[in-house]
Amino acid sequence: MKTSNSYLQEMLYSELADVVGREDITGNKADKAAYSCDYYWIPEMWLDRGCPNPMADFIVHPETTEEVSRILKIAGNYKIPVVTWGGGAGSQGGALPVYGGIILDTKKMNRVLNIDRDTFSVTAETGIITQHLEWELEGEGLSTMHYPASISCSTLGGFLAHRGTGVLSTKYGKIEDMIMSMEVVLPDGKIINTLPVPRHAAGPDLNQLFIGSEGTLGVITKATLKLHPLPAERQFHAFIFKDMHAAMQAGKEIMLSRLRPSVIRLYDEAETKKLIKRVLGIDKQGAYLVFGFEGDREIVEIEKKRAIDICLKQDSEDLGSEMGRSWWKHRYDFFYPPHMFALPQAFGTLDTVATFSNIENVYWAMKRAVENNFPEAVYIGHFSHWYEWGCMLYARFIIDNPPQDPHEAAQLYNSVWDAGVRAAINAGGVLNEHHGIGLKLGRLMKEQYGEAFSIFEKIKEAIDPNNIMNPGKMGFKGA
Amino acid sequence: MYIKEYTDVINACKTCFMCRHVCTVGTETQHEADTPRGKAILLHSILNKTMQLDEETIAPLYRCTTCGACKNNCVGNYDMPSLIQAARADIIEQEKASAEVVGIKDNILDKGNILGLKKDIPVEMQAGKAPLDKAEVLYFAGCHTTYLQSELAEAMTKIMKQAEESFTILPGEVCCGKPLYLLGYRKAAKDWANKLFQQIKATGCKKIVTNCPSCYDAFKRNYEAMSVSFATEIEVLHAVEYISDLIAKGKIKLQKQLKKTVTYHDDDYLTRFHGLHELPRQLLSAIPGIEPVEMRWNREEAASCGEAGGVLQQLYPQISRSLAARIIDGAVATGADRLVTVCPITKGALSAQATERIDVCDIIELMVETLM
Numbered sequence: 001m002k003t004s005n006s007y008l009q010e011m012l013y014s015e016l017a018d019v020v021g022r023e024d025i026t027g028n029k030a031d032k033a034a035y036s037c038d039y040y041w042i043p044e045m046w047l048d049r050g051c052p053n054p055m056a057d058f059i060v061h062p063e064t065t066e067e068v069s070r071i072l073k074i075a076g077n078y079k080i081p082v083v084t085w086g087g088g089a090g091s092q093g094g095a096l097p098v099y100g101g102i103i104l105d106t107k108k109m110n111r112v113l114n115i116d117r118d119t120f121s122v123t124a125e126t127g128i129i130t131q132h133l134e135w136e137l138e139g140e141g142l143s144t145m146h147y148p149a150s151i152s153c154s155t156l157g158g159f160l161a162h163r164g165t166g167v168l169s170t171k172y173g174k175i176e177d178m179i180m181s182m183e184v185v186l187p188d189g190k191i192i193n194t195l196p197v198p199r200h201a202a203g204p205d206l207n208q209l210f211i212g213s214e215g216t217l218g219v220i221t222k223a224t225l226k227l228h229p230l231p232a233e234r235q236f237h238a239f240i241f242k243d244m245h246a247a248m249q250a251g252k253e254i255m256l257s258r259l260r261p262s263v264i265r266l267y268d269e270a271e272t273k274k275l276i277k278r279v280l281g282i283d284k285q286g287a288y289l290v291f292g293f294e295g296d297r298e299i300v301e302i303e304k305k306r307a308i309d310i311c312l313k314q315d316s317e318d319l320g321s322e323m324g325r326s327w328w329k330h331r332y333d334f335f336y337p338p339h340m341f342a343l344p345q346a347f348g349t350l351d352t353v354a355t356f357s358n359i360e361n362v363y364w365a366m367k368r369a370v371e372n373n374f375p376e377a378v379y380i381g382h383f384s385h386w387y388e389w390g391c392m393l394y395a396r397f398i399i400d401n402p403p404q405d406p407h408e409a410a411q412l413y414n415s416v417w418d419a420g421v422r423a424a425i426n427a428g429g430v431l432n433e434h435h436g437i438g439l440k441l442g443r444l445m446k447e448q449y450g451e452a453f454s455i456f457e458k459i460k461e462a463i464d465p466n467n468i469m470n471p472g473k474m475g476f477k478g479a
Numbered sequence: 480m481y482i483k484e485y486t487d488v489i490n491a492c493k494t495c496f497m498c499r500h501v502c503t504v505g506t507e508t509q510h511e512a513d514t515p516r517g518k519a520i521l522l523h524s525i526l527n528k529t530m531q532l533d534e535e536t537i538a539p540l541y542r543c544t545t546c547g548a549c550k551n552n553c554v555g556n557y558d559m560p561s562l563i564q565a566a567r568a569d570i571i572e573q574e575k576a577s578a579e580v581v582g583i584k585d586n587i588l589d590k591g592n593i594l595g596l597k598k599d600i601p602v603e604m605q606a607g608k609a610p611l612d613k614a615e616v617l618y619f620a621g622c623h624t625t626y627l628q629s630e631l632a633e634a635m636t637k638i639m640k641q642a643e644e645s646f647t648i649l650p651g652e653v654c655c656g657k658p659l660y661l662l663g664y665r666k667a668a669k670d671w672a673n674k675l676f677q678q679i680k681a682t683g684c685k686k687i688v689t690n691c692p693s694c695y696d697a698f699k700r701n702y703e704a705m706s707v708s709f710a711t712e713i714e715v716l717h718a719v720e721y722i723s724d725l726i727a728k729g730k731i732k733l734q735k736q737l738k739k740t741v742t743y744h745d746d747d748y749l750t751r752f753h754g755l756h757e758l759p760r761q762l763l764s765a766i767p768g769i770e771p772v773e774m775r776w777n778r779e780e781a782a783s784c785g786e787a788g789g790v791l792q793q794l795y796p797q798i799s800r801s802l803a804a805r806i807i808d809g810a811v812a813t814g815a816d817r818l819v820t821v822c823p824i825t826k827g828a829l830s831a832q833a834t835e836r837i838d839v840c841d842i843i844e845l846m847v848e849t850l851m
């Protein structure tokens with residue numbers, strides 16, 4: 001171990017090594033470099049341009065809740081930041097060790113502890129990669145139905161920490177709808193459990209306090225999630241609409257008529273032209289929409305027929321179920337190189353959510369804010385998670401040739417975000433839908449919440465008086 | 480630097496997380512530097528000189544099985560295994576190899592085998608030694624078969640004798656050179672390949688048969704890349720191909736009933752690099768009485784044992800043991816009586832972890848059982 005000459009570091013190393021064992025702590029620069037960049041564009045650009053990203057002093061790999069508790073006590077004693085790291089695939093800079101300190105990698109806490117077939121629930125340690133969890137459940141004919149595009153790279157804890165979502169959220173909900181119960185290690189090392197069931201009237205819901213807290217209030221170490229049987233039938237169907245508005249009318253009607261699609265995904269004209277063509281090979285003008293239904297075959301057939309009728313009413317072209325299945329089969333391909341946007345391009349996902357009354361306004365307001373203020377930027381989007389009252393907009397901006405100077409590039413990047421997000425909030429959208437806040441959007445939390453943000457600040461102060469848990473994230477003060 | 484040839488891989492992988500769930504070593508150690516993304520970050524930083532190749536950055540570059548699970552998972556087909564091998568070639572060129580890596584190379588150059596065992600071919604292998612100096616078929620056993628799993632050499636030669644094949648074995652057979660290539664010793668590997676190729680040619684063989692996938696891959700891919708080409712003169716066959724051919728020609732018959740449930744472990748090289756995943760299965764199914772069952776992870780998605788050239792076993796024995804234990808768990812879960820491999824290195828690694836839980840054998844041993 002070669003880190004620094006400071007003997008405080010040596011003391012810290014010894015104490016941490018005493019908890020996790022020498023094989024589960026490292027301060028070596030190759031490891032630190034690998035933990036210095038998550039999926040946030042700024043550290044990626046920084047790395048690309050050869051600027052050093054901030055690094056942790058140590059990375060620890062606890063294997064039990066008790067080890068986590070002891071690590072937090074040590075960190076609290078020395079008042080050293082602790083950044084919880086799951087897959088490091090968050091896009092908001094949430095897992096970046098911007099103040100140095102300890103990275104607590106959860107991935108060695110990856111056991112499936114119990115599958116309760118009477119309840120249809122699973123209890124697992126939160127460092128498990130969600131695809132690994134699904135593989136274990138699949139063998140039992142069960143699933144959480146949480147299928148994010150990052151299923152292969154992010155952890156259960158990461159999704160809980162960011163209020164994540166998967167492609168089938170329209171039927172099965174976001175991660176906050178899937179949770180039953182959690183174990184959390186608080187910053188002072190206390191280990192607490194939330195109530196065993198998610199519905200009760202015993203005060204506010206502690207689950208929902210820790211979900212979305214992005215490692216600022218403690219470490220979520222175990223979670224119990226609802227399960228579903230793998231469906232007997234899983235069907236998809238695709239359409240091309242003349243434009244996004246017509247497709248939106250169809251999507252809205254499907255939801256308002258209270259059908260229960262597993263997914264509706266509507267791509268604007270630009271994405272249809274670019275991505276649907278590139279990834280699925282469907283070369284059509286207009287807006288591509290795919291929906292899915294699943295469960296018992298007879299019910300699926302009825303619901304699908306109703307949804308097809310709704311789509312046809314909007315003068316759409318029926319592409320059939322093959323083109324729908326093709327989307328399902330390739331749903332993750334969009335995120336692999338060379339399909340994914342990549343450096344030197346600058347790009348960001350301005351995901352937001354609004355009611356049906358507002359969502360199209362939000363789309364246009366963001367588009368204007370981005371493209372009018374930043375002529376070098378292209379704005380595209382799709383609507384991928386639908387609710388009874390509205391839907392989520394996965395808007396993106398892309399700048400093909402951002403400035404070479406990393407500082408200028410970062411400034412431009414942040415300005416596009418400010419403009420896009422403010423436009424969304426003013427039009428009735430929100431700061432974010434499922435990627436979280438992290439370092440990227442912290443500055444806008446007060447604008448989003450107004451006075452209400454002080455509630456969060458007081459909670460943070462009460463739970464983490466030493467401010468050791470992921471300081472400087474989610475709009476909270478730095479170390 | 481050799482890695483410059485793979486800038487596209489570095490650029491694509493340094494910001495991509497999509498294959499980390501299948502990364503053989505990454506999912507074992509859970510260290511970010513052990514994932515393809517982590518390695519691409521390091522190599523990017525080395526290329527742009529913000530980091531250097533030194534003890535700390537070199538270690539993760541050898542903590543990789545080059546099994547190809549990442550590439551197999553990749554929609555863009557980015558070639559991480561080749562990038563890692565290029566990085567190792569740079570390490571060697573800059574004379575920065577660790578003592579352990581140098582030790583393996585010295586074993587090969589000085590003793591003729593990766594294990595550093597004494598030069599003579601052990602008695603077990605001589606027992607099956609062919610009487611001929613020149614023959615149609617050259618049986619190439621490889622280091623692990625010769626020194627650690629000599630029962631496989633015995634089995635292989637029994638099959639060849641039963642088929643009345645004209646075959647020979649190289650006198651004092653040495654390593655195929657695969658580990659040299661894997662460790663980054665490109666020049667040494669090329670010189671080695673040239674020398675060995677001359678010896679092979681001198682036997683006048685038309686076919687070279689090996690039961691070791693690492694040797695097979697060396698002859699087929701690495702020799703080719705080093706411009707030592709078997710292609711026109713000598714056909715390279717893995718035992719599985721050769722035996723299938725003997726059966727097809729009616730030279731041997733699978734006779735005896737073997738009432739066993741078996742599960743087949745796909746070899747990294749045969750399956751992911753040479754597409755040979757059905758042939759071993761067909762061979763197993765052809766044995767009377769055998770009931771094959773599949774592990775949850777099979778064919779291109781099979782778990783890797785980290786067998787490549789036996790290098791990981793020597794450099795990171797603890798990781799190697801864990802990888803083998805994972806496969807044993809998967810095999811035991813099938814309820815099979817036997818776990819069948821096609822690689823001596825894998826057989827050794829798996830047997831050591833199997834304890835009493837499952838029998839591990841090579842496909843050629845099953846063949847002998849059903850033939851004799």
Ligand SMILES: Cc1cc2nc3c(=O)[nH]c(=O)nc-3n(C[C@H](O)[C@H](O)[C@H](O)COP(=O)(O)OP(=O)(O)OC[C@H]3O[C@@H](n4cnc5c(N)ncnc54)[C@H](O)[C@@H]3O)c2cc1C
Pocket residue numbers: 038039083084085086087088089090091093094095106126127147148149150153154155156157158159160161162163164165166167213214215216218219220221335434435436438470473496
């Ligand atoms: C290609 C790609 C596609 C993506 N697609 C989706 C998608 O479809 N849906 C979606 O929701 N997201 C998606 N994301 C974003 C990302 O996967 C999520 O934000 C995910 O929640 C991050 O999890 P992680 O384990 O990678 O967390 P990390 O990046 O390691 O951490 C994220 C934050 O969570 C905190 N944290 C992590 N684990 C814990 C824990 N156990 N307790 C407390 N805090 C913790 C960290 O401190 C940090 O603040 C995608 C990302 C990529 C790279």
